[in-house]
Structure formats: structure tokens, C-alpha cells
Amino acid sequence: MTATAAPILISPETLVGYMADPDLRILDASVELPTPRFDQDYRVASGRDGWLQAHIPGALHADLLEELAQPQASFSFALPCADHFASALARLGVGANSHIVIYDRTDGFWAARLWWMLRSVGIAAQVLDGGFNAWRAAGLPQRQGNESPVPMAELRLQQSPGFWIDRQGVQAVLAGERPGVLVCALSSALFSGTAPSRYARRGHIPGSLNLPARNLLDPQGKYLPSTQLKDQLGDELLKTPAPLVLYCGGGISAAAVALAMTLVGRDNVLLYDGSLQEWAADSNLPMTTGATPA
Structure with missing residues (x-):
């Protein structure tokens, strides 16, 4: 799949039309990073708890803090090596032919981060414009709790220069x-x-x-x-x-x-x-x- 295969943004209404597609993979990329109250007030947590409370039906939590990051780096959210990234995505059921839609529950920056990561290894993805807030504003269904596991995919990635x-x-x-x-x-x-x-x-x-x-x-x-x-x-x-x-x-x-x-x-x-x-x-x-x- 090329990084230019689909429009970057997708609306909630358009996404609804793809919900029956077996190749659809919806990823909630949310991370909790509150506004600092004082200098060096760094508080960060996985967005998994928020995902468990409410998410788009079928969406899986994509953990940018740990699973989709380089654990040995000196800073948070570091870009993982291609093999680490491929393994983490494969565990989310992402394969070469997946139709990927990413969102988050805040301002869309986390979704953009995962989109750029994917783009840099040649994987096309779409970002839900307005994120989960737009989905809820459209009155569309939400789900709580865990989702059924998806089959692990096979995926090989190579980092492209220029990103x-x-x-x-x-x-x-x-x-x-x-x-x-x-x-x-x-x-x-x-x-x-x-x-x-x-x-x-x-x-x-x-x-x-x-x-x-x-x-x-x-x-x-x-x-x-x-x-x-x-x-x-x-x-x-x-x-x-x-x-x-x-x-x-x-x-x-x-x-x-x-x-x-x-x-x-x-x-x-x-x-x-x-x-x-x-x-x-x-x-x-x-x-x-x-x-x-x-």
C-alpha cells in the first residue's frame, strides 16, 4: 500500500460506510499528557483507560507511549526501528492491505503523529477529521470495554528517508x-x-x-x-x-x-x-x- 493511496482526512459519516470492511483497522492513538502546571511538570500516561471507557466500535488502542515507541530512547514517543514498528502494528492486525483510520480523543495531534509514522514507512492511513469528538457529535455509536482480538498480521517495513x-x-x-x-x-x-x-x-x-x-x-x-x-x-x-x-x-x-x-x-x-x-x-x-x- 502506498502512502498516497487515499485522502488523508475522513469524516465520521464516510467512516461509517466502511465499518463492514474486513480490512478496516480503526486505531485510537490517544495519550494522556496534561498541560503543565509548573516548569518540568511532565505527567504522561497511556490512553488505554480512556479507550476502555468509550471508543468507536471495532477500534483498538494504539499505544504510542510504549508499544509503538523505541523503549531505549532518552525521550518519550521515540520513533521505533522498522522491525519493532512492524511487530507492534501486526499485533493490532495491521497488514499490507489494511484500510487504516486513526483518531484520538483530544485535539488530533496524536492521530497525526501515528499517521506521519506510518507515512514514513510507506503505509497509507487516514485521520478521522475532528477525532472522537466529531464522531460523538454526529451521534454515532460508541463502545466500552475490550474489543475482540484480531488475527496477527504479517508485515515488513522499511523506513524511508526524508521524513x-x-x-x-x-x-x-x-x-x-x-x-x-x-x-x-x-x-x-x-x-x-x-x-x-x-x-x-x-x-x-x-x-x-x-x-x-x-x-x-x-x-x-x-x-x-x-x-x-x-x-x-x-x-x-x-x-x-x-x-x-x-x-x-x-x-x-x-x-x-x-x-x-x-x-x-x-x-x-x-x-x-x-x-x-x-x-x-x-x-x-x-x-x-x-x-x-x-
Whole structure:
């Protein structure tokens, strides 16, 4: 299955029409990550309990915190190696011919994260626009408790280049040794350092532009129409030939910006997996505060 086989976004009403498809795999990618109350207030938990309380019928919980992450990494949600990723997906019944729809129960950033992970290994997936909130708003059925196990699939994956960048790559961009435009997807308050950060230091990587991911969604949590998306993204980011290097706190909000960029046809986008959880933890790496909007 190619990464361009289906439209990126799917509505609840369209998803209902696929519910009888035996190849459909609906994944709830929710993670619990509360807003920090004070600096370094990092509280994270699996979204499994919320999934047990209510989910789309047939949906399985995709655990981005542990099962779908690299356990040896120094930061949360680290991209797993291809073999680890393939095994975790296979246990969810995801195979080469699966029709994958991803959602989460909050702002859609977790769904975007899993979508970008899948895209980077050549697997097409769709994101439920507006997530579980849109499903409930449409008055569609919900289910509680566990789902029946699905047969384990066979899946082999290979990571494609051009989707991710590591700390050394970001350092090279910052030093002018590698082309790239740094873009922080956090809120303006977190970017400027005026709000508590759950990470080791406040602020952003020097030279970054600020493009809050939530600015790309409407009040219902759905992605803005293409024209409005382009207005929010701006000509500078859409037309620059340099790669866009997206980051946030943990590579989650940045994935929503990557999805939005893809919706409007902007490629050459890289996501910094470690983001500020890795960067801010190293006191030798520079950070700054103050506003520098995109």
C-alpha cells in the first residue's frame, strides 16, 4: 500500500460506510499528557483507560507511549526501528492491505503523529477529521470495554528517508551547515517562554519561527479548509525551497503541522523526533525566549 493511496482526512459519516470492511483497522492513538502546571511538570500516561471507557466500535488502542515507541530512547514517543514498528502494528492486525483510520480523543495531534509514522514507512492511513469528538457529535455509536482480538498480521517495513531529522541534523541546520527552516509548533506562550514548560528549559531553538499547531484547526478540531490553511501557513513556509524542520515538545504537535503541510501539497518536511524533550535536556544546546512569529 502506498502512502498516497487515499485522502488523508475522513469524516465520521464516510467512516461509517466502511465499518463492514474486513480490512478496516480503526486505531485510537490517544495519550494522556496534561498541560503543565509548573516548569518540568511532565505527567504522561497511556490512553488505554480512556479507550476502555468509550471508543468507536471495532477500534483498538494504539499505544504510542510504549508499544509503538523505541523503549531505549532518552525521550518519550521515540520513533521505533522498522522491525519493532512492524511487530507492534501486526499485533493490532495491521497488514499490507489494511484500510487504516486513526483518531484520538483530544485535539488530533496524536492521530497525526501515528499517521506521519506510518507515512514514513510507506503505509497509507487516514485521520478521522475532528477525532472522537466529531464522531460523538454526529451521534454515532460508541463502545466500552475490550474489543475482540484480531488475527496477527504479517508485515515488513522499511523506513524511508526524508521524513525525520535527529538532534545532530538540527544542530547542522542551526550552524548553517545544512539547509532548513526551523519551525516550532508549540503555542506562542510556550514558544516565548511566558508559560510553564514540561521540559527542562523554557523557550525555543534560536532562529525558529513559531507556527502553533492549534491555529490550523477550527473550533471543532477539524483541519481548516485548504485556502485558510495556506493563509495560516504563509507564503514564506509554503514557497521556500529549504526543508522545513518541524519540532514541538515531543514530536506530536509538529506532526499536525506536517499533516497540514501535506494537505496543501507542501513536501520537503522533516520532523525532529526528540524535539524539546531531548533538546532542552542538554544544557550545552542553545535555547532562547521571546516572540518570533511565523
